[in-house]
Each structure stands twice: as structure tokens, then as C-alpha cells.
Amino acid sequence: xxxxxxxxxxxxxxxxxxxxxxxxxxxxxxxxxxxxxxxxxxxxxxxxxxxxxxxxxxxxxxxxxxxxxxxxxxxxxxxxxxxxxxxxxxxxxxxxxxxxxxxxxxxxxxxxxxxxxxxxxxxxxxxxxxxxxxxxxxxxxxxxxxxxxxxxxxxxxxxxxxxxxxxxxxxxxxxxxxxxxxxxxxxxxxxxxxxxxxxxxxxxxxxxxxxxxxxxxxxxxxxxxxxxxxxxxxxxxxxxxxxxxxxxxxxxxxxxxxxxxxxxxxxxxxxxxxxxxxxxxxxxxxxxxxxxxxxxxxxxxxxxxxxxxxxxxxxxxxxxxxxxxxxxxxxxxxxxxxxxxxxxxxxxxxxxxxxxxxxxxxxxxxxxxxxxxxxxxxxxxxxxxxxxxxxxxxxxxxxxxxxxxxxxxxxxxxxxxxxxxxxxxxxxxxxxx
Numbered sequence: 001x002x003x004x005x006x007x008x009x010x011x012x013x014x015x016x017x018x019x020x021x022x023x024x025x026x027x028x029x030x031x032x033x034x035x036x037x038x039x040x041x042x043x044x045x046x047x048x049x050x051x052x053x054x055x056x057x058x059x060x061x062x063x064x065x066x067x068x069x070x071x072x073x074x075x076x077x078x079x080x081x082x083x084x085x086x087x088x089x090x091x092x093x094x095x096x097x098x099x100x101x102x103x104x105x106x107x108x109x110x111x112x113x114x115x116x117x118x119x120x121x122x123x124x125x126x127x128x129x130x131x132x133x134x135x136x137x138x139x140x141x142x143x144x145x146x147x148x149x150x151x152x153x154x155x156x157x158x159x160x161x162x163x164x165x166x167x168x169x170x171x172x173x174x175x176x177x178x179x180x181x182x183x184x185x186x187x188x189x190x191x192x193x194x195x196x197x198x199x200x201x202x203x204x205x206x207x208x209x210x211x212x213x214x215x216x217x218x219x220x221x222x223x224x225x226x227x228x229x230x231x232x233x234x235x236x237x238x239x240x241x242x243x244x245x246x247x248x249x250x251x252x253x254x255x256x257x258x259x260x261x262x263x264x265x266x267x268x269x270x271x272x273x274x275x276x277x278x279x280x281x282x283x284x285x286x287x288x289x290x291x292x293x294x295x296x297x298x299x300x301x302x303x304x305x306x307x308x309x310x311x312x313x314x315x316x317x318x319x320x321x322x323x324x325x326x327x328x329x330x331x332x333x334x335x336x337x338x339x340x341x342x343x344x345x346x347x348x349x350x351x352x353x354x355x356x357x358x359x360x361x362x363x364x365x366x367x368x369x370x371x372x373x374x375x376x377x378x379x380x381x382x383x384x385x386x387x388x389x390x391x392x393x394x395x396x397x398x399x400x401x402x403x404x405x406x407x408x409x410x411x412x413x414x415x416x417x418x419x420x421x422x423x424x425x426x427x428x429x430x431x432x433x
Contacts, residue, residue, distance in 0.1 A: 002034045003425065004054040006044050007064040007383060010406055012354040013372040017306060023350040024373075025402040031064055033379035036424035041373040059383050062419060063409065065353065066372055067126025067380035068326040069360025072225070072265040072286035072315025074131040075116045075142055075155070076100045076109075081319040087296050088231045091320070100134060100158075101167045109138035113145040120151060121428050123324040124382035124418040129225055129263055129286070129315075129364055130155035132197060134168040136178040143186045150423050152380070154223050154364060156195040157182055159212065160203030172211040179215055183222060191423070195223035195263075200230075201238050201251040213255035223261045223364070226252065229274070230266040231297045249274040258283050263363050265315060266291075267305070268298040275308035284363035286315035287355070289332035290322040299336045302345040313359035323415075326356040330410045349406035379425040384409060384417050392417065 009029030016022035030044040032051050040047055048056070076099060083095040103109040120128055130146075132139050132155045139157045146153040159175045160168060170178075179196060187194035196215045198204045204212075216222055228248050229235060235248055242251045249270075252258050262283040270278075278285065287300050305312055314329045315321070322328070330352035337344035361371030370380045386393035392412040399405040409417075421428045 002032065002039070002051055002054040004047060004051055004056045005031045005059065005064060005381070005383075006056060007059040007062045008405075009041060009064045009373070010353060010402070011041070011066050011372040012350060012358055013374050015358070016348070016350045016354050022354060023403070023406070025406075027402070029064065031373055031379070031381060033425050036378055036426075038373055038375050038377050038379050040375055059385065059419065062383050062385040063405075065124070065382050065384060066357040067370065067382055067421065067423065068124045068356050069313065069364065069366075069371065070120065070125045070128040070316050070324070070326060071263055071284070071313045071360050071363050072131065072288055073120070073128055073318050073321075073324070076103050076112060076133050076138075077319030078112065078116055078119065079319070081322065083319070088234055089237075091295055096319070097165045097168060101165050103133040103138040104135050104167065106137045106141055109133060109135070110141040110145060113142040117145055117149040117151060119324045121149065121421045122418060123326070123415050124384070124421055125151075125324060125326060126380045126382070126421060126423045127152035127360065127364065127366065127370060128154070129195065129223070131225065132156055132158050134158045134160065134170070136182065139182055143182070143192060146192055147190060150191070150426060150428055152191040152366070152370070152423065154193040154195050156197035156223075156225070158197050158199050159208060160199040161205050161208045163203050164199070170208075172205070172207045175208060176211045176215060180219075183215070183219060187219075187222060193223060195225045197224075198226050200227040200234075201242065201248065202234060209251065209255040209257065212257055216256065216259075221261070223263070224257055224259070225263045225265070226257070228252070228264040228267050229269045231295075232269060235269060247271055247274055249277055253277065261365055265317065266297065268292055268300055270301070270304070272304070272308070275304060275310050279309040282311070285310055285312040286317075286363070287312050287333060288315040288317035288321055289329050289336050291317035291320035292336070293332065294322055295320050299340050300333070301340075301343065302333075302337055303340075303343055306345060311359070311362060312355075313363045314355045325414045327410050327413045327417075330356055334410070349403055349410055352410045353406060379422060381422050382418055383420040384413055385419045386413070387416055
């Protein structure tokens with residue numbers, strides 16, 4: 001069946017950090033797709049004539065955007081969003097790890113998985129790289145629920161064998177066996193994929209990091225994700241734990257954990273050497289702007305990442321982050337760069353849309369499938385509409401341009417503005433009831 005969605009269309013089929021005219025928009029636009037594949041995008045009148053038999057779905061006064069891609073979000077951490085007054089290590093010790101220990105109960109884990117996946121969809125996130133749980137059974141139920149959700153999810157069992165709660169510790173042998181079993185069952189199953197996931201070097205022995213390298217060596221198309229250079233105290237601790245490594249990145253490089261399918265969260269305090277090596281390895285960074293502010297990590301040095309050629313995209317980092325909305329993360333990223341003044345990068349709304357969509361797709365090696373409305377890609381998109389009587393509605397009534405409209409969306413739109421979420425041409429009705 002051929003379908004035509006009518007609304008104002010925004011997407012970024014080009015990289016605005018490198019190319020001119022990256023934003024493509026159609027005021028009275030349409031997206032045409034058949035089953036799960038995009039056939040065309042453009043002006044409504046033109047496409048209606050080209051596809052006269054298409055089933056038409058009109059969204060008046062609404063906006064059509066590619067589905068958002070969240071490159072760093074924690075499935076167990078929804079209950080601790082808003083844990084104020086704590087920096088990273090204390091936040092982990094007093095709030096995060098005790099909550100994550102609860103996922104040893106599979107019933108509780110399933111409840112949290114359902115809540116988590118529902119919030120992704122309600123916020124317009126159609127694809128996510130998910131930091132999982134420390135328990136294999138909790139990850140089994142997570143993948144079961146993720147498969148039902150219809151979302152595109154990459155996730156993995158979180159690994160650590162020191163400096164955590166005892167209940168969360170594993171061994172290198174168990175980590176290998178459990179990770180491999182989960183990967184063999186769930187990797188490339190429908191819209192699901194597997195990521196080897198050591199929590200961070202603080203919580204991993206050299207033997208466990210070697211195990212992670214062994215998993216990747218034996219299974220070349222798996223993904224990898226962890227944390228790096230989030231807070232200065234953390235970086236100092238890593239130096240004491242790995243005195244033979246010149247910096248944080250080397251703790252991962254030593255075990256062949258940095259490659260095209262690696263995504264590192266935060267990277268707020270990198271050295272020039274680390275940035276050069278991240279670029280050489282073609283690894284990606286997840287910029288988690290709200291989390292970096294909320295737990296006091298610092299302002300993301302975007303200009304330096306660009307100068308060194310390091311690819312980055314947006315991550316919500318729930319629950320250090322302050323919610324699931326990538327509209328919010330885009331606004332926070334913009335504010336970061338404004339505060340950095342001469343060292344910041346002057347972001348526009350076009351940059352923010354790219355970072356929330358195609359940049360995330362590239363980080364997850366999905367840029368040939370999703371991220372914009374290029375014909376042949378998958379029909380992942382969201383419908384956004386200002387609630388009646390809202391500040392957003394009032395602002396949009398006076399918008400002088402498409403750029404101003406998109407900027408207003410990133411400034412004011414949140415969960416309540418996402419009217420519909422589609423993945424592969426299928427509307428996820430359950431998440432908008």
C-alpha cells in the first residue's frame with residue numbers, strides 16, 4: 001500500500017557542519033512511502049499528482065520530521081531522573097547503582113523496560129543506543145519488550161567487576177558467556193542489535209576489558225559503547241587505576257574497543273591526542289548536554305571535536321539527563337555553545353535537527369537506512385504539533401521563516417507536542433494513547 005502524509009516537512013539530507021543548504025523544507029509538504037520504504041518527499045500538490053492512488057493522511061498545522069536517534073540513554077534509570085545536588089561518583093553511589101540493583105528482579109525489570117520504551121516513543125525517538133542492565137535476565141526481558149515495541153534498539157548487558165555494588169559485579173568468564181548468549185539471540189533480529197557495554201574503565205578490570213575485546217574480535221559486526229572523560233574526578237581516578245595508560249582513551253584502545261561501531265558518551269574533557277585518535281578510529285561521541293549540566297560535568301568542546309574530525313550526535317543520558325526529549329537536548333546543546341562564547345560553535349536549528357537525526361544514524365551505522373527522507377530509506381518519522389493555547393502555538397503564529405519555525409520547535413516543543421511516531425511506516429499507536 002502506498003501512503004502519503006501531508007504536513008510541513010523538515011529534514012537534513014546533508015551535514016550542515018560541512019555543506020551549505022543542508023536543511024530541506026516544504027511548507028505544504030508530503031512524504032510518500034510504500035510499506036516501510038520512502039518513495040518521495042516534496043510539495044504536496046506535486047506528489048498528490050504523481051501518486052493519485054496513495055492513501056492520504058493529513059496533519060493540519062503539523063510538522064513532519066525524521067524520527068529522532070538517541071545515542072546514549074540508560075534503561076534502568078527512569079526512576080532517578082531529577083536526583084539533584086550530586087556529582088558523578090556520588091550520584092552513582094547513592095542513587096544510580098542502588099536503583100540498578102533492583103533489576104535483579106525480572107518482573108521489576110520488565111516493568112521498567114515497558115516504561116522506558118514507551119517514553120522513547122512518546123518523545124519521538126524511533127532509534128536508540130541503550131545502556132542496559134547489569135543482569136542477563138533483565139536484558140532478556142528488555143529485548144523481548146523492545147522487539148514488541150517496534151523501535152530500532154541497540155543495547156547490551158552492562159559489565160563491571162569492581163568499584164560498583166557487589167550485586168552488580170560480574171566476572172570476565174561470566175561476562176563473556178552471558179554477553180555472547182544475548183548477542184547470538186538478539187543481534188540483527190528484526191530492528192534489534194547488540195552492543196558490548198562495559199560501564200566505564202573505573203568499574204572494569206583489565207581482564208574484563210580484554211573480555212570485551214574478545215567479544216568484538218569474535219563477532220565483528222557487534223557495536224560497542226561506554227563512557228569517557230565525563231568529569232575531572234573520574235578522569236583522575238582512571239589514571240590511578242591504569243597508571244600505564246597515558247589517558248582515558250588508551251584504557252579502551254589497549255583492548256581494541258575503539259572503532260567505527262564504537263560510541264563513547266560525554267567526552268567533556270578530552271585531550272587533543274584523544275580527539276585525534278577518536279577521529280582516526282572513526283569512533284563517535286554522544287553529546288549529552290542536559291546531563292553534562294545537571295551533574296556538573298562541564299560544557300562540551302564542540303569546536304575541538306569538529307577541528308579534529310570527531311563525529312558526534314545527541315544523547316539524552318536518562319537519568320543523569322533531564323528527560324527523553326531530543327528537542328530539549330538540542331536546545332541544551334545550543335546553550336552550551338553560547339556559554340563557551342569564543343570557543344563554542346554557533347549552532348543553528350538546522351544543526352540541531354541534523355544532530356538529532358542523521359548524525360545519530362551515522363553514529364549507529366544506520367545512515368543508509370534512516371536519518372532523513374531520502375527515497376529508499378526507511379519511513380521513520382514523527383508528527384509534531386503545538387498544543388492548543390500553548391506558548392509554542394503563539395510563537396509559531398508569528399514565525400517569519402522556516403528556520404525560525406524549526407528554532408521555535410527546538411526551543412519549545414517537548415513530549416506533549418509529539419502527536420504520532422512512525423517506524424518503518426507503522427504508527428506506534430500504543431505509545432500515544
